[in-house]
Structures are given as structure tokens and as C-alpha cells.
Amino acid sequence: MALEDFCSFRNNPHLWTPASLLLPLQNPASSTPGIPEHHHSGRRRSELSNRDDGPPLRLTLPPTSAARRLMPTVRRPFPLTHGTTTLGFVFQGGVIAAADTRASAGGLVACPEVHKIIPVHSHLVVTSSGSGADCVLWARALEREIRLYRLRHGRVLSVRGTAKLLAFMLHPFKGTDVCVALTLCGWDQGPNGAREGPKVIYVCSDGARLQGELFSVGSGSPYAYGILDGGLRWTLSREEAFSLAREAVFRATHRDAYSGNNVDLVYITEKGWSRREREDLKEEYYRRKEEIGKIVEERCRKTD
Amino acid sequence: MISAQSFGENGKMKDYHHTGPVEYRFSPYTFNGGTVLAVAGEDFAIVASDTRLSEGYSIHSRDSPKCYKLTDTTVIGCSGFHGDCLTLTKIIDARLKMYKHSNNKMMTSGAIAAMLSTILYGRRFFPYYVYNIIGGLDEHGKGAVYSFDPVGSYQRDTYKAGGSASAMLQPLLDNQIGFKNMTGVEHVPLSKDKAVQLVKDVFISAAERDVYTGDALQICLITKEGVKKEMITLRRD
Numbered sequence: 001m002a003l004e005d006f007c008s009f010r011n012n013p014h015l016w017t018p019a020s021l022l023l024p025l026q027n028p029a030s031s032t033p034g035i036p037e038h039h040h041s042g043r044r045r046s047e048l049s050n051r052d053d054g055p056p057l058r059l060t061l062p063p064t065s066a067a068r069r070l071m072p073t074v075r076r077p078f079p080l081t082h083g084t085t086t087l088g089f090v091f092q093g094g095v096i097a098a099a100d101t102r103a104s105a106g107g108l109v110a111c112p113e114v115h116k117i118i119p120v121h122s123h124l125v126v127t128s129s130g131s132g133a134d135c136v137l138w139a140r141a142l143e144r145e146i147r148l149y150r151l152r153h154g155r156v157l158s159v160r161g162t163a164k165l166l167a168f169m170l171h172p173f174k175g176t177d178v179c180v181a182l183t184l185c186g187w188d189q190g191p192n193g194a195r196e197g198p199k200v201i202y203v204c205s206d207g208a209r210l211q212g213e214l215f216s217v218g219s220g221s222p223y224a225y226g227i228l229d230g231g232l233r234w235t236l237s238r239e240e241a242f243s244l245a246r247e248a249v250f251r252a253t254h255r256d257a258y259s260g261n262n263v264d265l266v267y268i269t270e271k272g273w274s275r276r277e278r279e280d281l282k283e284e285y286y287r288r289k290e291e292i293g294k295i296v297e298e299r300c301r302k303t304d
Numbered sequence: 305m306i307s308a309q310s311f312g313e314n315g316k317m318k319d320y321h322h323t324g325p326v327e328y329r330f331s332p333y334t335f336n337g338g339t340v341l342a343v344a345g346e347d348f349a350i351v352a353s354d355t356r357l358s359e360g361y362s363i364h365s366r367d368s369p370k371c372y373k374l375t376d377t378t379v380i381g382c383s384g385f386h387g388d389c390l391t392l393t394k395i396i397d398a399r400l401k402m403y404k405h406s407n408n409k410m411m412t413s414g415a416i417a418a419m420l421s422t423i424l425y426g427r428r429f430f431p432y433y434v435y436n437i438i439g440g441l442d443e444h445g446k447g448a449v450y451s452f453d454p455v456g457s458y459q460r461d462t463y464k465a466g467g468s469a470s471a472m473l474q475p476l477l478d479n480q481i482g483f484k485n486m487t488g489v490e491h492v493p494l495s496k497d498k499a500v501q502l503v504k505d506v507f508i509s510a511a512e513r514d515v516y517t518g519d520a521l522q523i524c525l526i527t528k529e530g531v532k533k534e535m536i537t538l539r540r541d
Binding site for chain 1: 421422424425428429451453455456457458459461470471
């Protein structure tokens with residue numbers, strides 16, 4: 001089972017606690033940060049295909065509530081990258097995932113050209129929002145687990161299964177600083193046990209795991225929801241869906257300070273995902289401004 | 305005061321303005337200033353940093369460069385908290401050596417960047433207070449720049465400024481190297497000499513306006529011949 005494999009439950013059930021996902025199974029005290037522990041003992045990694053890889057994430061745990069009194073959490077003197085607008089919805093032609101491309105740290109734009117829509121496999125992409133580093137790492141960890149699952153079980157894990165796996169991966173970090181809100185947008189291919197078709201599932205580090213037809217996440221999501229709730233129907237054509245998603249992100253970037261720059265659009269069907277060319281919203285803004293300018297001019301001329 | 309963070313009545317951090325009761329608590333972090341810049345060209349890369357090490361109102365050293373050579377094709381620039389910069393570069397050096405011994409080849413720039421990302425994330429809950437920028441040549445001999453945030457989020461860029469004057473330098477680089485926000489300009493690719501001159505000009509400007517940047521500028525030029533270092537004096541006030 002995917003969860004068992006990830007948590008190394010099968011081989012060491014007695015050692016399984018949420019913390020075992022994080023610390024190495026042997027000699028946690030002797031491991032230097034940054035140096036993987038198999039180099040300490042000088043052993044070479046064995047070539048067996050069913051070897052126990054150990055927990056996939058080696059992180060120094062944040063202090064538990066008992067230790068927290070003795071070692072208070074250190075306050076970070078710098079801001080992390082945050083702020084975004086992402087959205088995903090299903091319609092008759094597949095799934096659309098769209099996002100802006102700004103990463104902000106405090107008041108500074110840390111990067112104006114981030115990729116917030118990350119492919120996991122040929123039929124699944126993940127839109128990320130929250131802390132940049134967390135999202136990139138968790139998307140990578142998820143990609144790794146899906147690949148291992150495919151190699152071990154000979155089939156691709158369904159979108160619902162992937163969401164469950166991701167939720168369980170994030171669970172030990174509930175209550176800590178990790179801030180991750182991912183929307184899994186994918187297409188389940190039959191025969192799978194899972195129902196075939198488009199899926200959008202929202203998973204976040206607070207523990208939420210929700211399947212739905214429309215999700216928008218981030219600081220710009222209220223503005224995006226306004227546009228999407230007004231225009232979304234199952235019977236949309238492909239072009240209409242593209243322009244709806246683009247409009248939603250555009251409006252959100254216009255009103256939200258922490259979203260901006262470009263809009264990325266990815267379209268998922270039974271054939272897989274395909275990315276539309278990244279579009280700079282600055283041109284769109286000036287084009288609209290011109291049109292509105294013309295309308296205002298007309299109105300002034302009529303009222304004169 | 306060094307090694308201490310002061311908190312006001314509402315529990316928020318206070319920097320220099322002290323009115324009302326102030327609580328001092330030990331802080332494992334401090335900010336040592338400094339600016340780092342990296343530019344990638346067609347077949348070269350430049351990593352440059354100033355050499356001032358400061359803390360609060362004092363200057364600890366005028367000769368503390370922030371560029372560290374990792375391999376013949378990769379240089380890393382680290383600014384932020386000097387203690388974490390030193391430890392991080394030691395860990396990276398050790399990991400490079402281990403890779404060389406187990407795989408019988410040097411790590412490529414892209415591999416070093418991916419490795420650094422996981423090293424930084426390993427300390428997600430007590431981060432290294434370091435802003436890293438890696439500059440080097442990729443496997444095809446083209447210039448590559450990778451910029452990081454303190455917890456390991458990274459991506460490949462053409463140019464990036466990091467450190468105390470980064471907010472001032474980045475828009476200038478966007479305009480001069482990325483040709484952003486200009487209309488009707490020809491996008492000429494950057495030549496080596498033009499890039500070095502641009503880096504010098506940009507640091508001179510940074511030293512004028514940022515108190516933590518100055519003293520001297522160290523430029524590391526990475527080409528297929530290797531890494532060449534150059535020192536230029538900046539304002540020492």
C-alpha cells in the first residue's frame with residue numbers, strides 16, 4: 001500500500017510514529033545536519049530493489065510541545081515567499097489549472113517568474129500556493145512517491161489516492177510553520193477502480209482534503225471566485241474556459257498586491273497535460289485601459 | 305546590541321526605536337550585511353560580492369568576500385548571517401568531496417543547486433539565515449545562475465542580486481540585462497567585458513545608497529578556462 005511504503009510501516013511497525021518520518025531510524029543524535037547518514041558508517045548502498053530506503057525526508061524536527069518550553073522556537077528574521085492566485089476547475093472538455101507567477105517575500109517581489117503549476121506525471125499537475133520552498137519540496141516529494149508507486153505496483157495512482165497520500169505526508173507538520181495549499185488537477189484513466197474522468201482536489205497543510213469542481217487558492221482567490229462563480233458552466237467550450245480562467249487571474253492580479261506579473265495556464269485532458277504559452281498581463285492591462293478610455297470619451301461626448 | 309533581539313510591549317520585534325519597556329532575548333541570528341550578484345552569459349558567468357562585514361553600527365572587516373569557489377565551474381555567493389554562511393559552505397564542500405569520491409566525477413552546477421535546496425530545507429524549522437546565489441557553467445558550457453531563498457526554494461535565472469542592496473540592484477538589472485520596461489530596444493546578448501563593466505557600475509551605485517555595502521568588490525569570472533578573480537575598491541565610508 002502506498003501509505004505503508006512511504007511511512008516504512010511494513011518493515012518497522014513498532015518504530016512507526018509520525019516522528020519516524022523525519023528522523024533517521026538509527027543514531028539520530030550522531031547525524032550531522034546536511035550529511036546523509038549512510039556516509040558515516042562507510043557502508044555502500046545495496047542494490048536490492050526492495051531495500052528499505054528509510055524515511056524519504058530527513059528533517060530536524062521542530063521542538064515538540066514538551067521541549068518547546070525548554071527551547072522556544074527561534075523567530076525568523078526574514079520573510080518567506082508567499083502570496084498568490086491559483087485556480088483549478090473541471091468542465092466538459094477537461095481540467096483547467098491557472099496561476100499567476102509572482103513570489104513575494106514581505107513587500108519585495110522575490111521573483112516575478114515563478115512556475116506555480118508543477119507537473120507530477122503525464123496526467124496530473126499541482127498548483128501550489130503558500131510558502132514557495134514548501135510547495136516546491138512537497139511537489140517533488142509527491143512526484144517521487146508517485147513514481148515509486150508506479151514502479152512497485154505497475155499502475156498510476158489515482159488522483160484521489162495521490163491526494164490522500166499527500167495529506168498523510170503533510171500530517172506530521174500540522175501546527176508547524178509549513179504552509180502548503182496544493183490543488184491537484186488531473187485526469188484518471190480507467191481501468192483503475194477509480195472513476196475515470198477529470199478531478200480537482202484541494203489538499204492543504206492544515207489537513208484539509210476536498211474534492212470539488214472549482215477551487216481557487218491564495219490571497220487573490222476572492223477576486224478570482226467572483227469571476228469564476230459568474231461564468232463557470234459545465235458546457236463551456238475549450239476557448240471559453242481558457243478565457244474565463246485567464247480573466248479570473250487577471251482580475252485577481254489587478255486587485256491583489258501580492259499577485260501579478262504573468263498568467264500560466266495548463267489544460268488537462270485524457271491525453272495528458274499541455275501548457276499554454278505564458279502571457280504577460282501588463283499588455284492586457286494597457287489594452288483594457290485604452291478600451292475603457294475610449295468608452296469614457298464616448299460618454300463624455302454624449303453628455304456634452 | 306549584538307546577539308539579542310528586542311521585543312516591545314505587544315511582543316513584536318523592535319529594531320532601533322526604543323520607547324517604552326523593551327525585553328531583550330537571545331537571538332541566534334544576526335545580520336552581517338553584504339550584497340551578492342550573479343550574471344549568466346552565453347559562455348561565461350559572473351559572481352560578484354562586496355567585502356564589507358558589518359553588524360549593527362560597526363564594521364567588523366573590510367576584507368571579507370562573500371564568493372566561495374566550489375568547483376572549477378561553480379562559484380557560490382552567500383550573504384546574510386556570516387556564521388551560517390561559513391557553516392553552509394563547509395557542508396557544501398564536504399558533500400562535494402563525498403560525491404567526487406563515490407561517483408568519480410565533479411558535481412555539475414545544476415546538481416549542486418538541487419543539493420543545496422535539500423540541505424537548506426533540512427533546516428526548515430531553524431533555517432540557515434543565508435541568501436545564496438550560485439553562478440557557473442552548466443553541462444553544455446552555457447552560463448547558469450541559480451538563486452535561493454533561505455529555506456531552499458530555488459530556480460534558474462539569467463541574473464539575480466541578493467543581500468542587503470538586492471532591492472536596489474534587481475530593478476536595475478531587470479532593465480539593463482533583461483531589457484524590461486523598455487520599448488524599441490534591440491536585445492543584444494551580453495558580452496563578457498560589458499557584463500563586467502555593468503557589475504562594477506552597479507556595485508558602485510549600491511555602495512552609494514546602501515550602508516552595508518562598500519569597501520571593495522570581488523568579481524569572479526567563470527569561463528571554460530576556470531575561475532578568475534578581480535578586486536576593485538569601493539567607497540570605504
